[in-house]
Structure formats: structure tokens, C-alpha cells
Amino acid sequence: MNACEKIKQLMIPHLLGETQSLHHHQIENHLRECPRCHEEFTQISRVWNKLADVQVPAPSTSLANSFHSVLTQYQRSHWEIKPTRSLPLGSLSSLWFSPVWRVAAAAVMIIITFFSGLYFGNAFSSRAQLAQLQSELDDTRRLAIMSLMKQSSSSDRLQAIYWSEQWQESGDDMQNALEQALRYDPNTNVRLAALRALQPLAHQAQVRHAIVTSFDQQTSPLMQIEIIDFICMAEDAPEKILLQLKETPRLHTGVRQHIEWNLKNLKTPFHSKEN
Amino acid sequence: MAEQRSDIDIMKQVRDGKINEMSRLYERHHLKLYHFFYHIVGNRQISEDLTQEVFLRMLRFRRSYKGNAPFVCWMFRIARNLSFDYFRSRRSLEPLDDVDAELISEEPNPFEQMHQKQEAQFLQSAIAQLPTLQREALIFSRFEGLPLKEIAEIQRCPVNTVKVRIHRAVKELSGIFMNMAGINQ
Numbered sequence: 092m093n094a095c096e097k098i099k100q101l102m103i104p105h106l107l108g109e110t111q112s113l114h115h116h117q118i119e120n121h122l123r124e125c126p127r128c129h130e131e132f133t134q135i136s137r138v139w140n141k142l143a144d145v146q147v148p149a150p151s152t153s154l155a156n157s158f159h160s161v162l163t164q165y166q167r168s169h170w171e172i173k174p175t176r177s178l179p180l181g182s183l184s185s186l187w188f189s190p191v192w193r194v195a196a197a198a199v200m201i202i203i204t205f206f207s208g209l210y211f212g213n214a215f216s217s218r219a220q221l222a223q224l225q226s227e228l229d230d231t232r233r234l235a236i237m238s239l240m241k242q243s244s245s246s247d248r249l250q251a252i253y254w255s256e257q258w259q260e261s262g263d264d265m266q267n268a269l270e271q272a273l274r275y276d277p278n279t280n281v282r283l284a285a286l287r288a289l290q291p292l293a294h295q296a297q298v299r300h301a302i303v304t305s306f307d308q309q310t311s312p313l314m315q316i317e318i319i320d321f322i323c324m325a326e327d328a329p330e331k332i333l334l335q336l337k338e339t340p341r342l343h344t345g346v347r348q349h350i351e352w353n354l355k356n357l358k359t360p361f362h363s364k365e366n
Numbered sequence: 367m368a369e370q371r372s373d374i375d376i377m378k379q380v381r382d383g384k385i386n387e388m389s390r391l392y393e394r395h396h397l398k399l400y401h402f403f404y405h406i407v408g409n410r411q412i413s414e415d416l417t418q419e420v421f422l423r424m425l426r427f428r429r430s431y432k433g434n435a436p437f438v439c440w441m442f443r444i445a446r447n448l449s450f451d452y453f454r455s456r457r458s459l460e461p462l463d464d465v466d467a468e469l470i471s472e473e474p475n476p477f478e479q480m481h482q483k484q485e486a487q488f489l490q491s492a493i494a495q496l497p498t499l500q501r502e503a504l505i506f507s508r509f510e511g512l513p514l515k516e517i518a519e520i521q522r523c524p525v526n527t528v529k530v531r532i533h534r535a536v537k538e539l540s541g542i543f544m545n546m547a548g549i550n551q
Contacts, residue, residue, distance in 0.1 A: 099533065100526065100529055100530070100533075102533060103507075103514075103529050103532045103533050103536070104514065104529060107507065107513075107514070109513065109514060131537075134537070134540050135533070135536045135537065135540070137540070138489075138536050138539050138540045138543065139508065139536060141485060141486075141489060141543075142489060142508050142509075144483075144485060144486040144489070145405075145486045145489050145490050145493070145509075146483075146486060147400075147401050147404045147405070148404075148410055150396075150397070150400045150410065150413070150414050150417070151410070151414065153414075154396070154400070154414045154417065154418065155392075155396075157414075157418060158389075158392055158396070158418055158421060159389065161418065161421075161422065162385065162386070162388060162389060162392075162421075162425075165385060165422075165425055166385045166386060287426075290426055290427065291426065291427075291428070291429050292429065293427060293429065293430040294429040294430040294431075294432075320447075320451070323447060324423070324427055324430075324444070324447060325427065325430050349454075352450070352454060353450075356446075356450050356498070356499075357522060
């Protein structure tokens with residue numbers, strides 16, 4: 092590398108004040124002696140200083156309000172996704188006889204019975220008994236969700252996933268059920284909801300592995316793209332995984348382009364030519 | 367009394383369930399994000415939407431936050447992924463004419479200020495024409511004031527690559543700017 096090339100590499104750090112004093116003198120001396128480098132540095136400095144004039148309009152006041160309302164909503168429900176369906180608009184009686192409402196009613200009855208007993212009987216004073224009851228309540232809730240996940244109606248399965256998201260202590264069986272839904276559920280919306288429900292658990296290597304390995308089983312390009320986005324967000328070294336996924340046989344052209352796009356923007360080798 | 371806790375500490379609290387603490391990070395960083403997106407997409411409304419989406423994604427991925435790199439690196443990595451998604455869906459840049467109109471119409475200016483603003487508009491348009499990675503590196507460095515090391519962390523590349531990108535960006539910007547302004551080099 093000749094002296095001019097070396098100095099060119101130091102011009103930006105020099106402008107930013109990120110050079111050591113030794114380099115500082117080296118640059119100054121070179122710029123005095125070399126008219127071409129001096130010209131280039133002057134040109135760069137001029138544009139650099141002019142960039143200070145570029146203005147950005149202030150964001151609207153609604154940005155803060157909107158953020159705080161979203162945060163409040165998030166805190167209330169802890170939901171990560173919007174439910175992808177609206178409530179069925181049938182008669183009240185058909186609502187009542189749907190499995191969702193029957194399970195919900197059962198849960199409400201259990202809660203009412205529990206608190207009534209606490210209030211009237213005064214028999215559950217010990218903490219051990221309370222803990223046992225809490226555990227039983229959790230088991231019932233877990234069973235209710237697991238039962239909903241096995242319903243033939245995709246709306247019921249979506250509802251189960253929605254409830255599982257709201258429940259912090261999901262447990263291994265719930266996690267397994269979500270992973271199963273992600274792999275095998277015939278409905279794309281349910282698989283997508285399962286993926287979103289698993290995202291908060293992305294700090295667990297086994298969850299990340301389950302999501303990545305479910306890629307092959309996805310029949311919908313949309314799901315594959317969603318998984319690719321997940322990999323880019325959650326994995327420390329997404330390039331390697333993306334390269335493997337790119338080799339998947341009969342990959343949809345759009346999905347392949349999506350992988351290539353991400354690889355292009357993630358993978359930035361030292362000597363690569365700029366895009 | 368000024369807030370002493372670091373971004374990393376606050377984000378760790380968010381990760382551990384104190385969701386409300388995200389509003390502190392919002393107060394500290396929403397303008398940086400908004401400016402970043404504005405320089406990238408050139409539209410106020412879209413920049414606001416993308417800014418909000420970054421905070422939502424941070425909430426969604428909070429449990430995978432490790433805290434072993436500066437918080438802004440993690441934040442801007444999410445932001446640039448979002449900007450990729452945005453351009454992927456649009457496949458083209460927002461026309462910057464709207465932005466220009468917005469800037470001019472805000473207040474009447476004397477001649478010098480008009481001239482200066484016109485140059486700034488040329489520059490803004492020139493920035494939009496730069497290759498993605500160069501544009502990003504330039505914005506992080508010049509407008510966000512991030513050190514080269516942190517930019518390298520965000521772009522997942524060596525520091526020298528960042529230096530080269532910024533250098534090329536400024537040189538290219540100079541050429542585009544002079545062409546647009548009708549100045550012979």
C-alpha cells in the first residue's frame with residue numbers, strides 16, 4: 092500500500108477526530124506535500140461540512156402518543172400479535188356452544204369457586220394450600236389451552252395460541268405444542284401465530300433450532316419468509332443458516348430472492364466491492 | 367436528577383419484564399431513530415411508523431437481548447432490518463420532492479437561507495442515490511454521531527470497511543451534488 096492510499100484510509104477518521112496523534116501528524120505532513128491528496132481531502136471536508144445543513148423536520152406530536160398507547164396496550168395483554176380473526180358473528184347461542192366459550196366458562200367457574208371458598212370457608216389460610224390450588228388452576232388452564240389446540244376449527248387453535256401468549260409460565264408442554272403447531276398445523280395463520288408466540292422465547296437455543304428446522308416443513312412461501320426474518324433478527328450468525336436454507340430443493344423463487352437479499356445485506360466481506 | 371442508568375441496564379430490565387421501562391429508552395432514542403429513517407426513506411410519516419415499529423420489535427425480541435454490545439448497535443441493527451424490509455416492499459425510493467416542499471413551506475427565508483436550503487435539498491437527494499451500505503455508514507457517522515467501531519458492529523463488518531464506505535460515500539456524494547447543482551468539477 093503506497094503512502095497516498097494509506098492516507099486516504101485515514102481521512103475519514105481524521106475528519107471524525109478518531110486518529111491517534113502519530114497518525115494526525117502523518118496526515119498533516121502528507122497533505123502538505125501531496126497536492127492530489129490535499130485536493131481530495133479538501134473536497135471531502137467541504138461536503139462533510141455541508142452535510143450539517145441537511146435538515147430533518149421534527150416528528151409529529153402524535154408519534155409519542157401513539158408509542159405510549161401501544162406500550163400500554165402491550166403491557167395489558169402481553170400480546171405479541173394481533174389476533175388474525177374477528178369474533179364470529181353468529182347468534183349468542185352458537186357462541187355459547189362453541190368450545191372456546193365452554194372452556195372460558197369452565198375457567199371462570201373454577202376461579203369463582205376458588206375465591207368463594209376463600210371468602211366463605213376461611214379454610215384455606217395456609218400458603219401451602221393456596222399454592223396447591225394455584226397449581227391446580229394452572230393445570231386446568233393448561234389443559235384447556237392444550238384441548239383448544241387440538242380442535243378441528245382453526246379459529247379455536249388461534250384462540251389457544253393467543254391465550255398461551257398471555258400466559259407467562261407456559262411450560263415445556265405448551266412450548267412443544269406451539270412447536271408442533273408451527274410444523275404441522277394445516278392452517279397458515281395458525282402456523283404464523285405459533286411462530287410469533289415462540290418469538291419471545293428466542294433466547295432459548297432449542298426454540299431457535301425448532302423454528303429453523305421447521306423451515307423445510309413449511310409449504311407456504313410466506314411462512315418461509317417469516318422464518319428467514321426471524322433468523323436474521325434472532326441468530327448471532329444468520330449467514331451460515333441462510334446459506335444452508337438457500338440450498339433447500341424446490342425453493343420458491345421469491346423465498347430464494349429473500350434469502351439472497353438478506354445475505355447481501357448481512358454478509359459484508361472485508362475486500363468486497365461495494366454494492 | 368438526571369437518569370444515570372445505562373441503556374443496557376434499562377433494556378435488561380425490559381427483558382426481565384419491566385415493560386414500562388421501554389418508555390425511557392423511547393425518550394432517549396426515538397429522535398435518533400426517526401432521523402435515521404428520515405435520511406433513509408425521506409418521508410416523515412413513514413419514518414414515524416418505522417420508528418414505532420423498532421420499539422415494538424425490541425419488545426417482541428426483548429428476551430433475546432444479551433447486552434454484550436452497545437445498546438444502540440442492537441437498536442440500529444433492528445432499524446436497518448426494517449429499512450431493508452421497507453425497500454424490499456417498495457423496490458424504490460420515496461420521491462424526495464414531498465420532503466423538499468415540506469422543508470421550504472415551514473417558514474419564509476431570506477435569499478441566503480434559501481440558497482443554503484437548496485444546497486441541503488440537493489445533498490439530501492444525493493444521499494438517497496448512494497448505495498445502501500455507503501448511505502447507512504454515512505448516516506450513522508455524520509448524522510447519528512456513532513463511532514466507527516459501533517458502525518462496524520451494526521453493519522457486521524471490519525472497521526476498515528466502514529472507513530472505506532464512508533470515504534466512498536462522501537466522494538460519490540460530492541460528485542452527485544456537483545452534478546445536481548450544475549457545478550463543473
